[in-house]
Amino acid sequence: MTRATAAIPAIKSSPGGGRRGMKPSVVAYKRERILAAASALIHAKGYEAATLDMVAEQLHVTKPFLYTYFRNKGDILAAICEVGVTESLSALDRVAQVPGTSFDRLRAALVEVADIIVHRHEYVVVYQREMMNLDRANAQRLIRLRHEFDLRIGKLIEACVEEGLIALPDAASMSVWIGGLLSWITYIYRPGGRRNREAVIQEVVGASLRMLGLDADGRLLVPQQRD
Amino acid sequence: MTRATAAIPAIKSSPGGGRRGMKPSVVAYKRERILAAASALIHAKGYEAATLDMVAEQLHVTKPFLYTYFRNKGDILAAICEVGVTESLSALDRVAQVPGTSFDRLRAALVEVADIIVHRHEYVVVYQREMMNLDRANAQRLIRLRHEFDLRIGKLIEACVEEGLIALPDAASMSVWIGGLLSWITYIYRPGGRRNREAVIQEVVGASLRMLGLDADGRLLVPQQRD
DNA sequence: GTGATAGGCTACTCTTGAGTAGTTTTTATC
DNA sequence: GATAAAAACTACTCAAGAGTAGCCTATCAC
Numbered sequence: 001m002t003r004a005t006a007a008i009p010a011i012k013s014s015p016g017g018g019r020r021g022m023k024p025s026v027v028a029y030k031r032e033r034i035l036a037a038a039s040a041l042i043h044a045k046g047y048e049a050a051t052l053d054m055v056a057e058q059l060h061v062t063k064p065f066l067y068t069y070f071r072n073k074g075d076i077l078a079a080i081c082e083v084g085v086t087e088s089l090s091a092l093d094r095v096a097q098v099p100g101t102s103f104d105r106l107r108a109a110l111v112e113v114a115d116i117i118v119h120r121h122e123y124v125v126v127y128q129r130e131m132m133n134l135d136r137a138n139a140q141r142l143i144r145l146r147h148e149f150d151l152r153i154g155k156l157i158e159a160c161v162e163e164g165l166i167a168l169p170d171a172a173s174m175s176v177w178i179g180g181l182l183s184w185i186t187y188i189y190r191p192g193g194r195r196n197r198e199a200v201i202q203e204v205v206g207a208s209l210r211m212l213g214l215d216a217d218g219r220l221l222v223p224q225q226r227d
Numbered sequence: 228m229t230r231a232t233a234a235i236p237a238i239k240s241s242p243g244g245g246r247r248g249m250k251p252s253v254v255a256y257k258r259e260r261i262l263a264a265a266s267a268l269i270h271a272k273g274y275e276a277a278t279l280d281m282v283a284e285q286l287h288v289t290k291p292f293l294y295t296y297f298r299n300k301g302d303i304l305a306a307i308c309e310v311g312v313t314e315s316l317s318a319l320d321r322v323a324q325v326p327g328t329s330f331d332r333l334r335a336a337l338v339e340v341a342d343i344i345v346h347r348h349e350y351v352v353v354y355q356r357e358m359m360n361l362d363r364a365n366a367q368r369l370i371r372l373r374h375e376f377d378l379r380i381g382k383l384i385e386a387c388v389e390e391g392l393i394a395l396p397d398a399a400s401m402s403v404w405i406g407g408l409l410s411w412i413t414y415i416y417r418p419g420g421r422r423n424r425e426a427v428i429q430e431v432v433g434a435s436l437r438m439l440g441l442d443a444d445g446r447l448l449v450p451q452q453r454d
Numbered sequence: 455g456t457g458a459t460a461g462g463c464t465a466c467t468c469t470t471g472a473g474t475a476g477t478t479t480t481t482a483t484c
Numbered sequence: 485g486a487t488a489a490a491a492a493c494t495a496c497t498c499a500a501g502a503g504t505a506g507c508c509t510a511t512c513a514c
Contacts, residue, residue: 051471
């Protein structure tokens with residue numbers, strides 16, 4: 001891991017480096033590097049076509065090296081798949097602290113998650129496409145996490161309904177469709193593509209809110225009076 | 228192909244059976260059977276994990292049999308991937324004949340395509356997940372078809388805008404998000420799942436129209452006046 | 455019944471990639 | 485600078501599956 005090792009000093013100043021030994025954070029760093037390389041490769045070629053030898057080569061390392069940081073290929077995939085959902089869930093934790101109305105929190109949640117999906121593009125695509133290659137245990141865990149995410153979006157919506165900010169009947173069931181719209185970002189936005197990152201986020205947030213019968217500022221949308 | 232052969236008589240009465248030899252339609256039928264089996268397997272296990280030996284076994288046939296109807300595994304995948312888009316495009320052709328306003332045609336298109344996605348569930352999932360395993364030529368063809376689909380949905384939207392039925396600025400660019408919502412059906416609806424087929428279609432059509440600023444009957448949605 | 459042919463099968467080859475056993479190099483410590 | 489331990493590498497094994505060469509058999513024309 002010639003190059004990775006050379007890059008390690010950057011971590012010295014990172015938090016969590018206790019006075020005695022920075023081993024844990026170095027290990028975490030190496031794992032992250034492996035995941036980034038694997039994720040890029042799997043994103044480009046697909047799970048089966050992306051071999052561990054290729055991952056190793058990209059890092060200027062050898063295959064057995066990878067096996068000291070992950071038990072097997074499946075565990076690498078699982079770790080990649082977790083990133084998006086995990087980060088989204090902690091974003092929801094953060095958002096819960098946002099002051100204002102439930103609408104403010106809902107919109108903040110949408111923006112935050114859209115942002116994560118845009119930033120973690122490759123990880124999310126791999127999650128969507130390759131989840132099924134996970135072994136039973138990892139798959140279950142991922143499904144639970146995803147379910148929790150939908151549930152919490154649903155709760156944010158319900159809070160809006162209770163405050164009278166949303167009028168749509170059965171609005172909470174829209175959470176899965178909002179999840180779909182958010183996931184679809186990966187098909188619309190590609191890093192280096194012609195679409196603008198912020199514009200995509202704004203579009204998806206606006207579309208999600210309209211699905212809930214709200215405009216971008218949280219005003220209720222109602223059928224226009226015929227004249 | 229013991230079982231398939233036994234089932235062939237059903238085809239005798241099918242259209243296209245010229246007076247001399249029903250060979251072409253028999254071949255088409257066998258190809259379809261192969262695709263159905265392969266699609267189910269790939270849907271369940273993923274492209275790489277689904278082996279041709281398994282496909283053959285499911286049909287009570289052997290692997291070389293498959294090779295007389297398809298050049299290789301990739302061609303089978305390509306044929307599966309095409310189904311959803313191709314059928315959707317011909318649905319759009321049909322819909323163009325629908326009398327009434329542009330809104331009627333747009334809604335009809337959404338319903339038809341949603342219906343296809345629900346019916347061809349497995350094919351569509353495979354398309355979404357495994358497209359990247361296609362060789363360059365097949366991939367290009369598929370992308371073009373998909374692009375055409377988005378374009379034509381965009382045109383249906385534009386027609387509504389021109390007739391003054393939609394007020395949303397840049398409404399045509401919503402076509403990709405509608406495509407996303409339609410694709411998401413595959414995550415929401417599973418044959419045999421607890422969700423009702425018609426309800427799902429209604430939900431997705433309603434959500435799509437709300438994204439365009441319309442209610443289910445095509446009435447414009449406008450911000451409610453503050454009191 | 456005999457011969458020709460399409461349709462299908464048996465029994466391979468050959469490649470590729472996951473995972474590992476055992477060895478070498480680097481680093482840290484005295 | 486000797487020594488121990490950690491980190492990484494070399495050089496495999498082993499399994500699995502895509503694709504194929506060549507054989508077998510049912511069917512049909514005559």
